[in-house]
Amino acid sequence: MVRVSELVLRSTRVITPEGTRAASVAVAGGTITAVLPHDADASPGARIEDLGDDVLLPGLVDTHVHINEPGRSEWEGFRTATRAAAAGGITTLIDMPLNSLPPTTTVDHLRTKQEAAARAIHVDVGFWGGALPGNAGDLRPLHDAGVFGFKAFLSPSGVTEFPHLDQEQLARTLAEITGFGGLLLVHAEDPHQLAAAPRQGGPKYADFLAGRPRAAETTAVAHLLAQAKRLHARVHVLHLSSGDALPLIAAARAEGLPITVETCPHYLTLSAEEVPDGASAFKCCPPIREAANQEPLWQALADGTIDCVVTDHSPSTADLKTADFATAWGGISGLQLSLPVVWTEARRRGHGLDDVARWMSTRTARLAGLDRKGAIEAGRDADFAVLAPDETFTVDPAALHHRNQVTAYAGRTLYGVVKSAWLRGERIVADGEFTEPKGRLLRRTG
């Protein structure tokens, strides 16, 4: 029996798994109970929110976010990051295991992170664990404690407390994780190729780019795929920036390897040619590459070789974003702007919001095994983003909610104004006004 609905969200454009259509979405107890015709009668007493022609999307699920609390809370915290997320239409995020102190590499550390997050989160938050040399014994307990999978680096991470795995350590880690049915996420750049690349400090972006060559990604992906094939392991390639690795990935998938791949808004929309010298707001690793490299990334999104788009929101304080690309902190803050940034370029290329929802909500929810998130259909959480897709705005850093208002998108005019976000049937932000935090801590259930 269908439960009596308490709330009905009505829009001429609802993004459902079957396509975009006019519909009324019935909600009870925080769950979507039915997707009904636009003119369907609501249950007696149900509150009706008529969104007109604004688009109702499933709340976005961002599976790659660095929240630096505790330990480096001045870089980012749970309250500020989740406000930025909500303002950008993201209703679920999964926190990366590094850049906080402690990193999420033991169950005790996970508890510390969860305590820091509790009561401060405006959206739902889950955690990835970290795989380090020497913590193989912590992985199974972390898995049992509810982390969604494990992140490892194949090259230096940027922080000393999170060392990378060599090939032998990767093999052992992958065997351990595969043994209990877990998922390994990998930052794939080859340390030897990075070490051999020209290394010059200074403000020139071209010098920085030359120090992080595409070949380093291709080699690391090749090594990872070879190891994954041996064990038929479930692996996920983080923040792919180079189109050169795509044929390897497509071939491995054609052979049946259960591999998934993500890329980020900045690789899809920003190019090396336009980065001003000294503008380390654009610095991240792997780097933003040449404009010509964007074509294969978009093609791979269109044909499914790349599964999803995540922010890799990785902020620091402004003073660490120095004009020297060699020493400036590497990381781009994208939480609040990822939807309009991706949508602006997607629409120009002829994609629809159903594509954007698939890349930024459905597929990311699936990556994390979040079967109550990622789609507008009966039985899922009533998490939504309401978007005015044809309205534009110009990015003003002062309007960003993340802790340090550093952005690579300042001054850009973007399509897509997020009007509101909803979490389990409650509006958590509307036109920049937030409710009290209503987010919950999430644990892996699958």
Ligand SMILES: [Zn+2]
């Ligand atoms: Zn990251």
